[in-house]
Amino acid sequence: MVHIEQASEPQLREQLADLLDRYDQLAAGKLALDLTRGKPGAAQVALSDALDGILEGDYRAADGTDVRNYGGLDGLAEARILFGNVLGTLPEETLVGGNSSLTLMYQVIDFALTEGLRGPESAWARREPVKFLCPVPGYDRHFSICEYLGIEMLPVRMLETGPDMDQVEGLVAADPAIKGIWCVPRFSNPSGCVYSDNTVERMARLPKLASPEFVVMWDNAYAIHSLYDDAPELASIGKWARQFDTMDGIFQFGSTSKVTFAGAGVAFMGSSERNLSTFKAHLAFQTIGPDKVNQLRHVRFLRDAETLAAHMAKHAAHIRPRFDCVLDILDRELEGTGMASWTQPRGGYFISVDALPGLASEIISLADKIGVKLTPAGATFPYGKDPEDRNIRLSPTFPSLEDLQTSIDAFALCVKIASIRQRLGR
């Protein structure tokens, strides 16, 4: 297929007729495929089936704690070591919680907003408005926390190196109402980019330029989720933060939702000891503590960095062919057409596609009509609104390879139909 801008009108009309024929055939096939969410596949969650039963009746943590009884907000000592390693934080800078890192993030922001990280006077809500920087495209669940809590969101450009730090630093230095920034630093959702060393260093220094009580929300959800041997490493923000003395301004998060069981794993966070102590003081009012039995299961199952890495290699073996499949089809069908560009992530759960401006909603709607559900248009932007209506997030992990191939073929078809129609002025 030639580049859309070089094709003649008759060529485009002919192509469109062919494409619509194939579209009608697909429509008749009554597909029911779902690429909306970054869900692990059934074979992936089965990798951790040994979790249930792994305790073999031994419910004692290393220090003798009976995990079947009440007590403790920090999480088990051995879990803090294991998951602190994932974040690059010391055990005393690590808290291991319940089944959802999203809950930990919500709680940090809720506490900072209404109760204050440094006493009541420091509560963000004391000085309205409160704003957050949101690199786009980004993760819809981050944005909806801000929207729910009445925090104004300012979009920031994502580059291949992570958020545009010139823009970030400029905004933060100029506006003291900006109280935080969302980051998915490795295999970012959805672009899959890994923040460069320079971006991490500048992010670690950011609290120095920002208003007091500014927080970097470092959601390292895909910290150990590389797919290819050449996947870039992420620099340690903690190492820089220690050097700049900004640990109080950095909250790191992770979970095993995409390591063991999605929604039945263990979430964790890392920050300064001072922050954790404040956080726990708030937390004590709303929980009796995390599920320590499940933490112990996870420690016995994932054991150490080496066992964890071997386990993650099995996930990669499941996901890699799916990423390859998507990238192969996009290459074959859309490369050189001028109709779309896309990322080639080396890890994570998503591939981000940019269609021609104004076409994302239409493409997603076209796909939906023939039974291929994609993440809703705009989901990767604050308030669900993509100003250029062009970004589409593909989530290839859950379907079978065969279903994935059918879905992406159909998706490419919809991209072409929408693009040619636009070019022809409908």
Place this chain on the structure above:
Amino acid sequence: MVHIEQASEPQLREQLADLLDRYDQLAAGKLALDLTRGKPGAAQVALSDALDGILEGDYRAADGTDVRNYGGLDGLAEARILFGNVLGTLPEETLVGGNSSLTLMYQVIDFALTEGLRGPESAWARREPVKFLCPVPGYDRHFSICEYLGIEMLPVRMLETGPDMDQVEGLVAADPAIKGIWCVPRFSNPSGCVYSDNTVERMARLPKLASPEFVVMWDNAYAIHSLYDDAPELASIGKWARQFDTMDGIFQFGSTSKVTFAGAGVAFMGSSERNLSTFKAHLAFQTIGPDKVNQLRHVRFLRDAETLAAHMAKHAAHIRPRFDCVLDILDRELEGTGMASWTQPRGGYFISVDALPGLASEIISLADKIGVKLTPAGATFPYGKDPEDRNIRLSPTFPSLEDLQTSIDAFALCVKIASIRQRLGR
């Protein structure tokens, strides 16, 4: 020992000298006993050791849901049936959550306060001040939620039939700032009383007398925790609420923290479908959903009402001798002395002792000095302040029978020392 008011001063002095001798002997024994918390004993939590491994690789819920993957805020269908039965709510009126019913209670109040149960205009915080009725003595964790969220607490008398409903109805009808009441309706913490049928009926009608968006917080933590065959049943508040059309004003809670593992069990709540739908809309911003794997474990283990009852009978067999031990010692040492009165609960986790006014702190401090830790004085009252300084909560479940006997002997000794000293004017 004769009644303290009938003893002569010389008699009291002689008794006190004897008591102080025994006190010094105990002090030399370097006891380290802890009766502060309502923790199940090690033998109790071991009753549920089969939980880990019970799935035997079958991670599918009855409707085919793969519990190892994302999805669902309501909890598993079969868990909603099982735990709805405990609360007396229909499955569609039941939500099964994470490991802590305290978290569910906090969330209900937080949402009602800041976001509103009937849209933003209904948020309690729109019309300050916000007040809650707190039957006393009561559960400190309930009171600290109110204190943390800035809700003013009004104490209400507890009778043997539950909260004094004349007082409750009078207050609620007179003051629209009162937005809720805390209840532990069966084996109340700490008195152990069971609300009478009339109290339950009047409580179910209470939202009709109260301001809009008033909530009865019905923490049925000990719903199935009877110890003796003559334990009174609790009337169903849901049955009455349906009759009075007040389901929107009633939130019921429970958990398996004192059924399976404390802090690693399953929490649940029941209310109108309308309330649950609002609650979930809020909840979606702060969690990816509950741990369904642990819910499935619980359903497979506890199965049905009959299995659950048989399991609870094993708990009762552990706790009953401990309650008997405490009540025997109190009878033997303090009956007829005029120094204390206490409850004789037929279930639950606590025995509530009222010392002579002004002596609770001193008794607890005397016990602490010889190595017997009791729940801090005032803990059972709002703001941690018992206006008469007389209520002491005993938690007999965790210690061994031998340790418990030593502790309660020491406690009775401290009651006598403090009482006689007070009578002698020091």
